[in-house]
Amino acid sequence: MSMTETEDTPRRRDPEATRVAILDAAEALFIESGTDAVPISQIARQAGVTKSLIHHHFGSKDQLWDAIKERRFTEYFEQQAEILQTADAEGVEVLEVSMRAYFNFLRRNPNMVKMMALRFVEEDDTCAAMENDLFRRGVERIEESQARGEIRADLNPFYIIKSFIALSLSWFQSKPMFCATVGETDAHLLEDERYLEDAVAIFLEGVRPRPTNP
């Protein structure tokens, strides 16, 4: 352990780790209770730092919230781009793979679902450019399949993407509301896989070119 190690040894003061601790604590609390309901003091307590330190690193509460969204959404779009890149199926299969990947991603990241909803209610436009880029690449991919006759050509590729996102996202947004009332006899309705199978079935049949066309 020589003193020349400057990056990987934990130091007593580690501003980067501090930033991460604050971001993690704030993200959890904000998503749990909403930004306004959580005082900075509580974030500080949970992160094991002082209130002033949060202001030192992030300026204001709003800027902290922005940093949280920035971090998660960039991570999100990078992952989505990765998935789109590596999906090497062909024809409608690429849509099935994409939809299942997207659905399972949301399933593993419930926080993301909430942040998407928050982005809407707060009318937040940040990261819209990144999202646009991602869509554009998806559209190109679909257009190729359409040209090859593997996907119905009368559908706008943009709307095709929007559709399978809608089918995935809305499920996780509406699910919690039903958990409260659905009885035990209908509990199976809440299983993610069952919904996914039906949603995929509807979506795929909807975009697949019909064999016989009047």
Next chain:
Amino acid sequence: MSMTETEDTPRRRDPEATRVAILDAAEALFIESGTDAVPISQIARQAGVTKSLIHHHFGSKDQLWDAIKERRFTEYFEQQAEILQTADAEGVEVLEVSMRAYFNFLRRNPNMVKMMALRFVEEDDTCAAMENDLFRRGVERIEESQARGEIRADLNPFYIIKSFIALSLSWFQSKPMFCATVGETDAHLLEDERYLEDAVAIFLEGVRPRPTNP
């Protein structure tokens, strides 16, 4: 104007009108800026009443917000039940009619879209019973069509409803995000009708029984 008129003449003191004025003002402001961002004093100003009067009628700020949600959601579910009742189409057509009606309802009531999103982020369970009832009636309707072979029988009716709600709701939730970045060349993508046509096309083909089955 006899004094025996007790119900229909406007009186100098009209508690019911006051309640409505407060609810209207609060709903507009809450949805515009979020419940926490709007002080009761501002609601009072906009409604033309005193702050104390709001507490007199509704108790606390939270109870006021509850009353707002209660009012809108009961109205919403009643309208939806009405639509479901009067949709006298048959076969898959009933789904098309329902989906178009739902889509256009959301289009005319952007506040409702926001309240649905808020219901999710605030984890609000109120009115879940009403929603459940509505779903049950829709499910029965679809089951009949399925028995008659007019709709694919391998799909769960519950998920069918969920699907066309998802396709409608998500559109209006994601639209604002794109308005900021979409260039003029792609502005047509934001037109509600264009999306609706494609979404309906996908959905209907997805639930329609295939003529030839391998």
Next chain:
DNA sequence: CCTCAAATTGACCGGTCGGCCAGTTCCTAC
């Protein structure tokens, strides 16, 4: 070893906001 900037702390301030209360006005039922 010394220096300087960054990290970190605790104390404090000013403003805001939700809720309460004492008092006044008005409708209504007897």
Next chain:
DNA sequence: GTAGGAACTGGCCGACCGGTCAATTTGAGG
């Protein structure tokens, strides 16, 4: 017409919270 209760008002309070600031500690570079 009068008593009582509901509608309505203005003023006030206390808690909370976001942000600032001066002071202290720590680490890295010269």
